Structure formats: C-alpha cells, structure tokens
Amino acid sequence: MAAPFELTDDSVVVVIGTGAGGGVLANELAQKGVSVVALEAGGRYLPEDYINDEWESFGQLAWLDARSTSGDWRVARDFSGLPAWIVKAVGGTTTHWAGASLRIQDHEWKAKTNYGDVAGANLLDWPIDPREMDDYYTKAENKLGVTRTGGRAGLPGNNNYKVFEAGAKALGYTEVHTGRMAINSAEYDDRLACQQTGFCFQGCKWGAKWSAAYTDIPNGEATGNLEVRERAHVLKIEHDDSGKVTGVLYADADGNQHMQMARVVCVAGNSIESPRLLLNSASSMYPDGLANSSGQVGRNYMRHMTGSVYAVFDKPVKMWRGTTMAGIIQDEARHDPSRGFVGGYEFETLSLGLPFMAAFLDPGGWGREFTTALDSYENMAGMWIVGEDMPQETNRVTLNHDLKDQYGMPAPNVHFDDHPNDVAMRKHAYQQGMAIYDAVGATRTFPTPPYPSTHNLGTNRMSENPRDGVVNKHGQTHDIANLFVSDGSQFTTGAAENPTLTIVALAIRQADHIAAELGRGNL
C-alpha cells in the first residue's frame, strides 16, 4: 500500500502536515501520478480509536507542544499555553472539526476594495477572482459530501437546532437551516449516514463526517504514489546556494533526525506551525526566515471573530444529543456597515459536553453565578458566532527563544489583540444571539468568551504583490519557486465562513498547478 521512497530521492514532493490542506494536496497529487512523501508530526488514529469523551479525546489528539501567548485576548490569560485547539494526528484538525462547509462570499474575496481603508487593519484583496473558485468549490463539496450542495439532502435538526431555529424565526431571520455540513445525511462515498452521536469534535466513530484521516489519506496511499510517514516532525527546511529548497530535516518517533530530499516542499502545518517552521529555517542566505523578504511571515494572524451564546430554559433541551454544529443563521453574514462594523458573521449551533462546558463557559469563573448555570446544563441551548476579523500586522506568530519544544527548537508565541471592528461585531453578535434565545423564553443567557482558536489563518498570506504577502495566487512563495504553502495560513483575509472548505478547494487547485508546473519542467 504505502510507497516507500528513499530519503535521498530528490524527485519527490514533500508535504508537511496531513490536515485539510496537506492531506488533500498529498492525495490530489498522488492521484495525478506525482510521487509524494507526507511527513506528519502526529500518529494515526481511525474511527475505532476515537473516544466519546472530551478530555480523553483531547489528550489523544490535540497538539500540546510548548506554545506561549501575549496580547489583550482573554485566551492569553485563561489558557496561556494553549492559544489554539489544533490536532496533531494523521488527518490533522479534520479529525476534530465539526464539518461546517461554506463558500467565501464574492465580496469577501475583495475585502480591501469593498470595505475600504479600515484604520489599523492590514486589509488586502485576495489575488483570486471568485469565479476561478467556483469549480474548485464544487469539487471540494463533492469530495467532502457537503449537505445542501450537489443534490445532497440537509441533516435533520436536533434539539439544539430546534430551539435555535424557533428563536431565529421569532426574530425575523430567514436564512436558517441545518447547515451545509461535511456530514453524510445519507450514505455517501462508502461512509455511513450520521447516527447523531454528538461527538463530532472528538472524531466521528461512524466515519459519517469527512476527515482526511480515513478518506484522502488512504485513497492517496492506494495509488502507490503517496507515502505518509507518521510521527515525523519537521524541524527545518533546507536550501542550496541558489536559494531553492532541497529537502527537510525531521525527527522520527524515537527522536532520531533524518533528512528527506525533495524537488518541491509544501508547508501545511496549520497557521501557527507553518510560519514557525519558515522562521526556524532561517539561514545566512535568509536571515529572517524562508520566504520572508516581505517581512509578512507570521503576521496578520487571524482567528475569526468568535464567541458563544448559551441560554438556559425552564425545560430540558439536551443539546449534546446529535450533531454538534448542524444549524446556521446566515442573515448577519452580509457586509452592512450601518451595523457599525465591516464584514459579517454567522450563527451556528454548538454544544459542549459537561466537562468542556465547565472549562469554557466562563474560564476562571466560580461561585454560584457559575455553578447555577451548570446546574441547568440539561436545559441549555448553545450557539457559536463566527465572523470576519481584521488582519493586523502586529497580530503575529513569532519565535519565543526563551521557550523550547521537545526538540530544542524555539516555540511559537501567538500575539493577538482584538481590532475595534472585531469588538463592535462581537458586541452586535452577542446582543442578537441573546435576543434569539430570549425570543423563545430563555430564563438566562451567557455571552461566552472565545475559546482557544480553532480557526487559525493568515500568517503566510497570499498577495498579488510580493511586497504585501508571502505567497502568490497558487500558494507558491514569492521568494522561492519550489516552496509552497498549502494550508489556512495562505488566507489573505478570513471572511465570515468557517475556513476548511476553502482550504480544501485551494489544495485541489494547488495540486493542479504543481502537477502542471512539474509537467512543464518548471519546478
């Protein structure tokens, strides 16, 4: 099955990370006959290994290497060593993700043009025409089996959704449904339909939710062109005197280091690890890190404007039953500056189990104000808010030379301050979210602060002009022709939508580009 390539084989494409970006790219290239070695820091876990238990699953799958935080975001205070909730495993964070799969809206591809100058924001248009993405989005939706696209039916609404929908309609919202979800409403692609177990964040034990771990990865391996090396943690990307990258240095499960040669290197370690790796690969030729002539590597870190609203009712809801996030209200996703901010946001249903609710409802909270909320856990409904946040140059991933990981490499520090636009949007969203539940009789509502980041974007952004960003419209670095970025760190702006469908669509598109360029002898 797996195709073993030699460490000295310099004809292979090396993909670093096997999540939404890397996992899909590796498979798409393998399908086209390109030889790929995918190096993944985490181990391999499949549906039979996933655990219906929040903390145990977190311990099994989460990325827990040393990290630090700074800035005015509350995460830096409450979870100072855990800026983000990201997975370290074959399949990356697609094991944990909830499956919400939305296309970026046309106006969001051109945020600078449509929003104008926003003080303090480093806005830029994506160097991509939205029409170029239409076919790639369709391919991505078909790959993921997204409901309410391609003739696939929507999921049925669970208890949490019914409360959410009734409140939304009472408020006059009209774009309300059970979401476009990468979760099967009927058998698809040899995977079961959703059994409503309610542990989507812990890895779907039925395989009803799309994850690269049990779709793209084995499909790629089956071609004989893809070798996935698990527990292979890349420490550094090497280059030659001409400046082209030549391979990567990685540590295996036993900590032994190896050099894998490469013709092309694609970085897809998620938006904290990808810039960190480029920065940690600094050399005398590239003293500021690889592909960093613009100085933008690590900058413009975005995490979406988020927050949650939970509400307690006088009767049971049992929100944990069924799909975690199959419910959406899209009326506020439009760009309408009359609300006091640019860009828009979505409401999506969300439920946490009791253990996570205790940790995240009001981190640091205690006493009866806190515990009476949990006393009503059974009567609780919940939603998540996800909206466009502003890219800011000073929100960035840097190397923390005082903190080292298990390999002695400088750990990443994640600095984040909310932009006034983020604050205004969150305030609006909290008010509307609470009004939704009040409209159906909530006795108490909770505007819950953002969790450690699940959406991490923008730290190697795409730009037309090499001065403004790190990669071009194909994710190819402006500085080094055979070095690509293939994950969410390419995002020029964040848009209001959950990012993964776009990461997948861009990976499919990038595979076309790389294969064509290899064919032309350009790489």
Added chain:
Amino acid sequence: MTVTSQKSPMTRRELLSRSAAAGAAFVIGSGYVAGNSAAWAMEVEHLEPASMATLIQMARDIYPHDHVADEFYAAAVKGYDSAESAPMVAAGIAALNAAAAGKGFASYIDTGWERDRVDILRGMENSAFFQTVRGGLVTGLYNQKAVWPLFGYEGESFSQGGYIDRGFDDINWI
C-alpha cells in the same frame, strides 16, 4: 458547618451510630475524613484530616452544587494528599484559617454561612493556592463520570448507537 472530632479511629458501625447522633457534616478521625452519613470515608496519609476536611469544604464553596454530595468533592481533591502537595495545601489551609480568624471565626470551616466563606475566598482569589485548587477542580470535579448523571449529561453514546433512535430531536415544548 459543624465538624465532629474523633481521637481514635472508629469502626464503620461506630461511625454510623455516632454520625447519626451528631448530625455533623464531616467526621474527622485520626487518619481519615468521613461523611456524616458514613456514605463515604477517605483515608489521609500526608495531610492533617482537618486540613482535608477544610479542603473539601473549600472545593464545595468554589463550585457549590447542592445536589452533588460531598464524596464527589472529596474525590476531586483527594490527589492533594501526597507528599508532594501536602506542604502547599497545609500552607494554603493555614492562610485560609488565618483569614477566617481575622473575621472573627475560629476557623474557615467553623463559619455559619457560605457567604462568609466566599468572602474569605474572594480575599485570596489571586493566590497560587486558590488558583491551583480552583483550576484542578474544573477537571477534578466535572470530569468524574459519576457526576455527569447528576447534571443530566449522558456521556458516551457510540456504544448505544448514538441518538438517532434515542431522542436527538425529542424536544416537545418548542
């Protein structure tokens, strides 16, 4: 809150008869703390039994759930009875008792109303001791599987086939 002190270990029978008579919240003997109903008892090796009783009370005051019995709070803080943690806990409890004395109580546990104890806790909210105990309780208390049903939470569902035929959409009041 009242605490019954006991000089020598009691048998379970003695414990039962005694607590029935005393109606105390905790029974503190040499080497153990027990619930007044003898529903639970916990041996302590490194901490003074009275310190453990105070710690259990503190845990309840931080995360008070009236329908959750003391034994779950006891289980949540049991890990502090170790050679490693004992000095930190002993010092923390001493500070708690000193703060109580400053407010005219004989000890932290010897206060009548929860609000008096919460006052004391607010005064030391930023201490490492308080934050360690509070932070530990988030998982120590709420991640006990035996506690979940008390909140209605059903936990693992895969082995039962999910909720597709077990009420994922059974809400009847909306």
